[in-house]
Amino acid sequence: MHFRSRVARAAPYAVLLALAAWFYAIAAQIEYVGPSDRIGPDFWPKAILGAMGLLCAYEIVKSLFFAGPQSVSGMLQNLMEDAAEDEPDGAAAGGARPPDLARLAAGVAVTLGYVAAVEWLGFFVATAAFLALFIVVGGYRRWGVALVAGVAGSLAMVVIFMKIVYVSLPLGAGPFHALSLALLAALGVR
Amino acid sequence: MDTLAQLATGFVHVLTPANLTVLFIGLVLGLLVAVLPGLTLVMGVVLALPFTYAMDVTPAIVLLTAMYVTGTYGGALTAILFRVPGEPIDVPLLWDGYTMARKGAPAKALGWTLLAAFVGGIVSACVMVAFSAPVARIALTLSTPEYFAIIFFGLASVVSLGGGSVTNALISLCLGLLISTVGVDGTYGAERFAFGVPMLIDGIEYLLVMVGAYGIGEVFTRLYVGFDNAGAARAGRVRTELPGLREIGALKMVLARSSLVGVIVGLVPGAGATIASFVAYGTEGQYGKRRRELGTGIPDGIVAPQTAATSSVGGAMIPLLTMGIPGSGATAIILGAFLLHGIQPGPQIFSNPEQAEIAYAVFASMFIGVIGMCLMGYFFIKLLVRVLEFPEAVVSAFVVMFCFIGAFAARNNLSDLYVIAAFGVLGFLFEKFRFPIAPLVLGSILGPLAESTFMTTMISFDNDWTVFFTRPTAGAIMGLALLALGYPLFRHWREHRRISGDAGP
Known part of the structure; x- marks a missing residue:
C-alpha cells in the first residue's frame, strides 16, 4: 500500500489519540474532596482514555507498518460476508451513486x-x-x-x-x- | 396463576379506547418507518418519543413497544417485493424471500413472512410474560459487582457481535463512555470535562447522542450519498397468501429454532433484531434440513430470519424491565420514556403493584400488537408499500425536524439542538470512517450505570477489583464477556492461519 494512503488511514486514529491525550491531561487535574485511599472521580475517565489511547496507537502502528485488507471484525460482518459468498447473484448489492x-x-x-x-x-x-x-x-x-x-x-x-x-x-x-x-x-x- | 391474573388485568388496561388508539398509531407508524429505507426502527422509536411526553406512562410505553415490534416486520414487505430492505434486519430476506417472489410466488413469500412474524411475536410475548417476574426475583439478589459484570457483558457483546472492525467498535464504545462522564460525577460531585459551560455541567443526555448520531447522522450520510427521490416501483397487484397447516407443520422445527435464537440473542444486551435475523439464517444454513437449498427461494430462508427478528423483541425487553439495562437502541429509548414518567425499570418493578400493572399492560399490548401488526400486514400491504413513492428528500427533512423537536421537548433547551447537530456530524464521520454507532450510543447510555456500579463496588470492597472475578455469578458473567471479546480475535487468528496454510509451500 502507498505511504500516503497509509498515513490517510492512520489519520483519524492520530486525531483521536491526540484527543485522548488532551482529555487525559484534563482528567489528571480533576479536583475533588475524598479519602485518599479510595479511587477518585478521575479514575473512570482515565481508564477509558487509557484504553482508547492504546487502541488508537495500535491502529496507527497497524496502518503505518502492517497495512493490509484484514482486520478483526465482528460477528455480524462475518455472517454477512459468509452469506454473501453463498449468494447466487449478489442480490444485496445496491446501485451506488457518486457521493457529493x-x-x-x-x-x-x-x-x-x-x-x-x-x-x-x-x-x-x-x-x-x-x-x-x-x-x-x-x-x-x-x-x-x-x-x-x-x-x-x-x-x-x-x-x-x-x-x-x-x-x-x-x-x-x-x-x-x-x-x-x-x-x-x-x-x-x- | 398470579401471572395470568396480572396479564388479564394488563389486557383490561390495554383494551381501553385511548390505549387501543395509541397501539394502533404505534403499529401504523412502526410499519411505515420499517418500510422506508434509511429510517431504521430505532430512528422510528426516537421520532415517536416527543409524542409520549404528554401521555401517561402506559400508553407511552405501549406506543413505543408497538413501533419496536412492527419495526421488525414492515421492511420485509419491500425486501421481498422490490429488493429494498427497509431495515438491515431484512437483508437475509433478500436471499430467499426476493428469490421466491422473482420465481412468481410473491404472495406466498409474503404469507410466510407474516406467519413467521406472528409466531416470533407471540413466542416473544409469552417469554416476556413467563420469565420477566422470575428474572426480576433473581435480579433482586444481585449486588453491584454482578450488575457491573452484566453491563460489562453487554458492552463486550455490542463490540464483538456488531459489524466492522472490533478496534473501531471499542474506540466508539470508549467515546460513548467518555461522553457519559461529562458533567458532575455521581459519587464525589466533582466537575468533569465541563470547561465551565453550564450546559456541559448538567451532562450530555444520552437521548441527544442517540437522536443526533442515529437520526441526523443517518440523514447526513444518505444526503452525502444522494437521496433517492424517484421512489421505488409501483406495487402493482400485491396480496398475501398464507401457507396451509401442512406446510406450517413441515417447518415447525425452523419456527422453534428461530424463535429460540431470537429470544436468546435479544436477551444479550447489545445484540438486537439484526443479529438475531442473521444468526437464525446462519443456523438454518448449518443445521436446517434444507440447508443446501438456502438462497434458492425456499420458505425456510424466509421463516428463520423473520421469526428470530420479531422474537428478539421479547428477549430485549426482559433485561430492560427486570434490571433497567437497555440492550438495544430501541429499548434505550423505551427506558428513556419510563424515566421521563418517573419510573425506573428494575427488579422492584414487579414487587410494586402499581408498576407491575404497567409492566403487564405492556405484555398484553405485545399480544394485541402482534395480532394487529399481522392483520395490517395482510389487509393494508398495498397501501403500506406506497410509502416508497415519497421522495426521500422530503421524508428526510421531516426526520431532521422530528429529531430536533424530540431533543428540544425533553428539556425545553435550545442549546440541545446544537448538541444533536454536533452528534449528527459525528454520526456522519463515524459512518464515513467505518466506526459503528451502536457502541457509541450504548456507551453513553450504560456509562453512568457502569461507572456507578464500578465505583460502589470499589468503595464497598476496598478497591479490590478481583471481586468481579471471585464472586461466582459476577465471575461467570465476566468470563462470558471476556469470551465474547476474545471470539473475534480467535476467529481472526484462525482465518489468518487458514490463509497462511492455503498460501503455503
Whole structure:
C-alpha cells in the first residue's frame, strides 16, 4: 500500500489519540474532596482514555507498518460476508451513486442555520424555511412542492406539538414573535 | 396463576379506547418507518418519543413497544417485493424471500413472512410474560459487582457481535463512555470535562447522542450519498397468501429454532433484531434440513430470519424491565420514556403493584400488537408499500425536524439542538470512517450505570477489583464477556492461519 494512503488511514486514529491525550491531561487535574485511599472521580475517565489511547496507537502502528485488507471484525460482518459468498447473484448489492461533499456541506449548513435562527425567527417561520431548503438541497427540484411541503409541514407540526402534545416551541423575537402569536391565536392555541 | 391474573388485568388496561388508539398509531407508524429505507426502527422509536411526553406512562410505553415490534416486520414487505430492505434486519430476506417472489410466488413469500412474524411475536410475548417476574426475583439478589459484570457483558457483546472492525467498535464504545462522564460525577460531585459551560455541567443526555448520531447522522450520510427521490416501483397487484397447516407443520422445527435464537440473542444486551435475523439464517444454513437449498427461494430462508427478528423483541425487553439495562437502541429509548414518567425499570418493578400493572399492560399490548401488526400486514400491504413513492428528500427533512423537536421537548433547551447537530456530524464521520454507532450510543447510555456500579463496588470492597472475578455469578458473567471479546480475535487468528496454510509451500 502507498505511504500516503497509509498515513490517510492512520489519520483519524492520530486525531483521536491526540484527543485522548488532551482529555487525559484534563482528567489528571480533576479536583475533588475524598479519602485518599479510595479511587477518585478521575479514575473512570482515565481508564477509558487509557484504553482508547492504546487502541488508537495500535491502529496507527497497524496502518503505518502492517497495512493490509484484514482486520478483526465482528460477528455480524462475518455472517454477512459468509452469506454473501453463498449468494447466487449478489442480490444485496445496491446501485451506488457518486457521493457529493458540497451537497452534504449545504445540508449541514441549512441544519446549523436552522438551529441558529429558530430562536429569532420562531418555530413556524424557521421550520417552513428549513423544510423547503433541505428538500431542495436534497435534490428534489420541484420548488413549488418543496415550498408547500415546508409551509404545510411547519403548520402541521405547530398544530400537533403546540395544540395536541403541549410542547412549548420557540416563538421568535420582534416581528416574528408577533407573527407566531397571531398564528397561535388563529389556530386556537392558548 | 398470579401471572395470568396480572396479564388479564394488563389486557383490561390495554383494551381501553385511548390505549387501543395509541397501539394502533404505534403499529401504523412502526410499519411505515420499517418500510422506508434509511429510517431504521430505532430512528422510528426516537421520532415517536416527543409524542409520549404528554401521555401517561402506559400508553407511552405501549406506543413505543408497538413501533419496536412492527419495526421488525414492515421492511420485509419491500425486501421481498422490490429488493429494498427497509431495515438491515431484512437483508437475509433478500436471499430467499426476493428469490421466491422473482420465481412468481410473491404472495406466498409474503404469507410466510407474516406467519413467521406472528409466531416470533407471540413466542416473544409469552417469554416476556413467563420469565420477566422470575428474572426480576433473581435480579433482586444481585449486588453491584454482578450488575457491573452484566453491563460489562453487554458492552463486550455490542463490540464483538456488531459489524466492522472490533478496534473501531471499542474506540466508539470508549467515546460513548467518555461522553457519559461529562458533567458532575455521581459519587464525589466533582466537575468533569465541563470547561465551565453550564450546559456541559448538567451532562450530555444520552437521548441527544442517540437522536443526533442515529437520526441526523443517518440523514447526513444518505444526503452525502444522494437521496433517492424517484421512489421505488409501483406495487402493482400485491396480496398475501398464507401457507396451509401442512406446510406450517413441515417447518415447525425452523419456527422453534428461530424463535429460540431470537429470544436468546435479544436477551444479550447489545445484540438486537439484526443479529438475531442473521444468526437464525446462519443456523438454518448449518443445521436446517434444507440447508443446501438456502438462497434458492425456499420458505425456510424466509421463516428463520423473520421469526428470530420479531422474537428478539421479547428477549430485549426482559433485561430492560427486570434490571433497567437497555440492550438495544430501541429499548434505550423505551427506558428513556419510563424515566421521563418517573419510573425506573428494575427488579422492584414487579414487587410494586402499581408498576407491575404497567409492566403487564405492556405484555398484553405485545399480544394485541402482534395480532394487529399481522392483520395490517395482510389487509393494508398495498397501501403500506406506497410509502416508497415519497421522495426521500422530503421524508428526510421531516426526520431532521422530528429529531430536533424530540431533543428540544425533553428539556425545553435550545442549546440541545446544537448538541444533536454536533452528534449528527459525528454520526456522519463515524459512518464515513467505518466506526459503528451502536457502541457509541450504548456507551453513553450504560456509562453512568457502569461507572456507578464500578465505583460502589470499589468503595464497598476496598478497591479490590478481583471481586468481579471471585464472586461466582459476577465471575461467570465476566468470563462470558471476556469470551465474547476474545471470539473475534480467535476467529481472526484462525482465518489468518487458514490463509497462511492455503498460501503455503
